[in-house]
Amino acid sequence: xxxxxxxxxxxxxxxxxxxxHYDAPLLPFSSFTDFxxxxxxxxxxxxxxxxxxSASSPEAFSSFNCGIPIYGEGVDEGFSSNxxxxxxxxxxxxxxxGNSSISSSSGEAGAEEDxxxxxxGEAGAEEDxxxxxxxAAQGEDxxxxxxxxxxxxxxxxxxRPREPRFAFMTKSEVDHLEDGYRWRKxxxxxxxxxxxxxxxxxxxxxxxxxxxxxxxxxxxPSVVITTYEGQHNHPLPSTLRGSVAGMLAxxxxxxxxxxxxxxxxxxxxxTSEFMIQLPHSHFMxxxxxxxxxxxxxxxxxxxxxxxxxxxxxxxxxxxxxxMLTSAFLKQEL
DNA sequence: CGCTTTTGACCCGCGC
DNA sequence: GCGCGGGTCAAAAGCG
Numbered sequence: 001x002x003x004x005x006x007x008x009x010x011x012x013x014x015x016x017x018x019x020x021h022y023d024a025p026l027l028p029f030s031s032f033t034d035f036x037x038x039x040x041x042x043x044x045x046x047x048x049x050x051x052x053x054s055a056s057s058p059e060a061f062s063s064f065n066c067g068i069p070i071y072g073e074g075v076d077e078g079f080s081s082n083x084x085x086x087x088x089x090x091x092x093x094x095x096x097x098g099n100s101s102i103s104s105s106s107g108e109a110g111a112e113e114d115x116x117x118x119x120x121g122e123a124g125a126e127e128d129x130x131x132x133x134x135x136a137a138q139g140e141d142x143x144x145x146x147x148x149x150x151x152x153x154x155x156x157x158x159x160r161p162r163e164p165r166f167a168f169m170t171k172s173e174v175d176h177l178e179d180g181y182r183w184r185k186x187x188x189x190x191x192x193x194x195x196x197x198x199x200x201x202x203x204x205x206x207x208x209x210x211x212x213x214x215x216x217x218x219x220x221p222s223v224v225i226t227t228y229e230g231q232h233n234h235p236l237p238s239t240l241r242g243s244v245a246g247m248l249a250x251x252x253x254x255x256x257x258x259x260x261x262x263x264x265x266x267x268x269x270x271t272s273e274f275m276i277q278l279p280h281s282h283f284m285x286x287x288x289x290x291x292x293x294x295x296x297x298x299x300x301x302x303x304x305x306x307x308x309x310x311x312x313x314x315x316x317x318x319x320x321x322x323m324l325t326s327a328f329l330k331q332e333l
Numbered sequence: 334c335g336c337t338t339t340t341g342a343c344c345c346g347c348g349c
Numbered sequence: 350g351c352g353c354g355g356g357t358c359a360a361a362a363g364c365g
Contacts, residue, residue: 185338187357200356204336213356338363344356 165229172224175199175214180236183212194218205234 170177176199183201191198198215210230217223 184336186359188339189355189357192354198355334365336364339361340359342360343358346355347353349351349353 165227169217170224170226175216175224177224177226181232182237191215196221203232208233
């Protein structure tokens with residue numbers, strides 16, 4: 001881990017990496033002590049969940065951030081660059097609410113192309129990706145392996161576009177936040193320039209290809225950066241209960257049924273729902289900070305103090321959604 | 334016993 | 350072509 005200077009840069013939200021990536025903006029939120037009862041959690045699907053649910057864990061986190069990274073238009077490849085350059089090291093400097101400053105490096109590395117490495121194992125699931133080849137390597141059979149490799153290289157399989165990703169930061173003592181879904185960890189890697197590792201999780205539901213990465217910000221160890229990729233194709237596990245599950249499931253459901261503009265990436269996360277509505281340019285625009293407490297939420301626009309607004313928080317995060325939407329629209333004006 | 338986590342090896346794209 | 354770094358695989362270990 002040496003540091004690449006880039007890691008410490010402030011990334012211009014509008015900057016696009018050569019690969020086409022956008023730097024993602026992050027929206028910091030603060031204190032929902034409400035549910036915060038848990039140290040945990042929440043992370044995942046964004047805000048929505050965050051807002052309410054979480055339930056299970058009892059600790060509290062004082063603030064969380066949420067952001068969307070990317071959508072590339074080109075979906076594509078973008079992310080894959082793992083290389084050193086750009087992608088992974090993106091770091092975002094986010095405004096902070098109160099005094100905590102949050103910044104993260106999320107690397108968005110994304111590199112996942114789906115197919116890449118073959119997936120053999122779980123195979124079942126994805127049909128799609130198909131491409132996979134198995135990890136030949138692992139085996140020792142050289143022959144096949146090599147042939148397989150050739151195959152791959154020769155045919156360029158088109159990689160299927162990567163699922164939209166959604167990242168957000170959460171102040172939490174625990175890395176893995178409860179979000180209502182069941183996940184299985186399938187890998188962990190050291191993060192460049194960070195003492196904290198990044199963990200990779202996959203949704204355990206069959207045929208669901210949603211993945212998520214969890215890592216702790218090296219700049220602010222109290223912050224956990226969670227990146228979701230893909231959309232769940234199933235309801236929340238019934239085991240999770242309660243309102244949480246119910247709400248989430250409900251929400252999720254409706255989202256799936258109503259995806260208006262496919263072209264724009266509708267990530268699976270509730271939050272993304274409203275994010276999608278925002279014009280890119282503005283959305284990427286500077287850092288917006290949202291401060292939410294159990295009873296109210298505020299959106300701070302660093303460059304426009306006057307836009308600061310407060311709203312009552314409802315049990316239903318829909319309100320938050322509205323708040324965010326209107327806030328962004330205002331900013332636009 | 335079944336599922337999850339751990340963990341080292343491997344794959345792959347990219348820059349040099 | 351090589352090395353780097355992110356992401357994934359899968360055998361082994363751990364856990365309830």
